[in-house]
Amino acid sequence: MRNVLLVDDEPLIVKGMQSIIDWNANHMQIADTARNGVEALAKLDGLSVDLVITDIMMPQMTGLELIREVKVRSPLTKFIILSGYEEFNYVREGITLGVENYLLKPVNIGELEATIKHMQHDWEREEIRQIQMDQSWRILRTNILQRWANETIDAKEFRERAQLLELPLTKSSYCAAALRIVTDLDHGMDDPQFYRPVIAEQCEIIGRTHVPDGCEIICFPDQEGDIIVLFASTGREGEEWQVQSLCGMKQWIASDTGASVWGVKGLSEQSYLGVPQSCKQVKLWLQNHLLGESETIIVTSDNGSEAGQACEKREPVMDQFHKLLRDGKSLEVDRFIDDFFAVPSEDGHPARTPFFNSAIQLMLAAKNLEKTPDYGGVFGPLSRIHTLSGLKRLVKRVVHQTLDTYHATERDYSPHVMAALDFVKNTYKEELSLKTLSQKLDLHPNYLGQLFQQEAGTSFSDYVNQYRIERATHLLLYSDKKTAEVAAEVGFWDTSYFYRQFKKYAGVSPTELRSMYMKK
Template sequence: MHRVLIVDDEPFIIEGLYYIIDWAGLGLTIVGHAANGEAALQQLAAQQVDILITDISMPVMGGLELIRRAREAYPSLKIVVLSGYDEFDYLKQAMRSGIENYLLKPVNVEELRSTMASTVDKLRTSVSDRWTDEDVDILRHAIVYRWLTGAISPRELKERATALELPILARHYLAALIRSSQPSESDYRAARACVHHPQTLVLPNLTGETIVLYAAEEPEDMKALALAQLKPLLTELEGPVYLALGTVVEGARAAQVTYEQALDAVQYRLLHPGGGVLDYEALHQQEGEGEADMPAWEVYARLIAMRDKLQLDEQIAADIQRLLTQPGMTPSGLRHAAVELIVRFKTELQQLRSLEEPELYREELQQAAASASVIELTQVVQRVAGQTIDALAKSVKSPVVEQVLARIAADYRQSLSLKTLGQEYKVHPVYLGQLFHKEMGESFTEYLNRYRIDQAKQLLRNSNSKVQEIAREVGYWETGYFYKQFKKHVGVSPMDYRELT
């Protein structure tokens, strides 16, 4: 383990740093902390320290003096500045002292983690303690990333771009993102090899893509240049590979816009599993405003009742593919449709087991909302479907009760009673009612009414049908009785429920 000493006069900053990242996972351990430079020098003399993280402004002895004296006494010590001061003079002085990075408060977790990982690599490979070309690149990348994410002022950007010789001060900008199936440093190196333009920057993104930022005085041909230089990567890198493009924007302040557009475009890889160019402008011209045409739940309910996992998997895959080709479909729309399906599986299971389970499928819901590919999205929904069937198989032991549940799911609109079902399944209706209540925790009539009311709630939310029509649709031929049952189960009338939702 490499040893870290933290120096800051604000106790809550020190406390936060202890827990903000997984130090042990990076091969690091915090061996102590100090409130000023003088106390830090005492600790450096008393124990081995590999990395010093220090603030600039502190009482007794400030960070710059600490860095100077620590550098003289411990030449191999790695130093990272974490400061609330964003003045350029501090950066220049710290750079001359040979620091690893200059991070601003409040700390960016990913930037801190990346800096620590890079510093550990240097310690492990015994890189000489000097400001190398690689060090300058890391600092350049940090400045550009802060610019693209709106975390740096125009004045500071201009100063640092000049000092670091960043070729980014131009009139127009275009951001592109390269995303392969297995993002790695080789993607970044390949992109750098493809780009031959004096005002273009290539840097790794924290989310796995490689950022290519074009800068030019005139907007003409910027997109054509990006396509000509970067499209070869679609076949060179490990596929599927995506090239996402923002739009050409004017002014340094708008660079964040083209970067965010490229980030938006790369999300469309969910709808284009084969890779290719994802042009923000073209994608949003095709985008529709309608909601996803959700599949009929009755099909799923029947397959669940039949415990047919294979056919259920096929149905899910077919429906997601159908949604994928729906005109105007967006990544968020497809994810939302998958989330709705999972919620329906959850509701179905809770209804059949008569239990409220808030944590049920929470992890799967999060996975569906963050899925990056159609295959991943499909597999999450299929896994939920399989778990639903398995849970029902464990929770309902009696075959005849399973038959009753399946019959309700398929024919809840019809007139159903224990007498008719008992005759059909050759079971005495009294015994059937007792068995149903024992295994389901409620009577047959209570379960049937609750199931019908749940279907009515969905129709009230998702259709414009009249209340009388909905009552008949879910099996109530007397509207007054439907109102009574609805208020009993929901607490409000059907009309009030529709207005509330």
């Protein structure tokens, strides 16, 4: 609601102006009135006013003098001049001061409303310019674009926001693409070198150099860190310019950050309503595939999941792998992993699921050799793996960490600690405590706790939780039991506590673990 100040020394004029039009319907309100310019200036000291409607001839201070004073204090305030007679000199001076209109009394309602509508358009344009200059505009734009791509915004709200953000909704062809930045290190979204909003902004600038007349390009980061690229075109230019734009962006990101970059382009849609479908197709392709060795621009087909099917039946020979682990033959273990992850060049970018499943099997096989396995290094990094080579490196790292500790620390425990380990193994589903166990072994709880910590390398309570999480992991991966059932079966009667402990030891939630390992 915008504020209006009426200034006139004739009370009837002031009263008439208050009722001449429906101010509320025009999103305005009469904030105050004044009888002359001096009184108006005094009231403006404590009042924010968008529009001043003032008479020309008033005692003590004329309307033009008032306008000059207000302009100094509030340059954005607008003015309408009222006069009982037409005087060219006043009109000319009012124009030089930038007034919106010069209205003769009695005021013509239609002319007043037309003037107000014109001012409202000016205000809207000024607001848009101000928003665009502010960082909040970028945040708003990214938020709206993400919601558009994810189909989480109401159609009416989107059209209103699209008009504000000047998004193209009248083109005849729309297509989505994604640029995925892959690094060896775990860089967050707020890392200055890999700050996605800045990268997306620069990509949009670079992409525009290849945009034909009548076409537009929009770039923004999605919530997973990919740079989403939207192409809007007339449909007559073909798609070569889109691939050229992606190549230019990809090359710039790679040279500026030193990271590897892959591009995936979806199918074209005939309306802006099809943008979410094109985005979904691109993201589905990335979700279903591991990226190969060559950085390239991939153009998907109709279902986005056609590549890599030849690899789906690949499974490691686990008996052979178990033997290599027990024998501690590191070089042969590496050769086994290299051979398994060797993909023929014609397969390009293999399907993600079978390789993720096999990688989990290999890592769990190694972890099962540990007395107190820590799954944080197994499942936590998986969500950040996008390449076949990255997955292979993770498997090797986890396996070698296990081999380095397993064969170096393999020794006999004292009878009391061995009894404690067996007790946990046989009764982990029940309520366990060091106090209860010490009574069974006829030992002082403090002595048993210190002995266990010294030999097992962890506290008794942590060992119990780790063992329960280990058993829960196998149930989550290899059974269809509900999470609450799994929690109860391994000794966690409070499901929320189970979730917290699982996240602590495994690095991911039970739900995230199951989404990583998809049973065939």
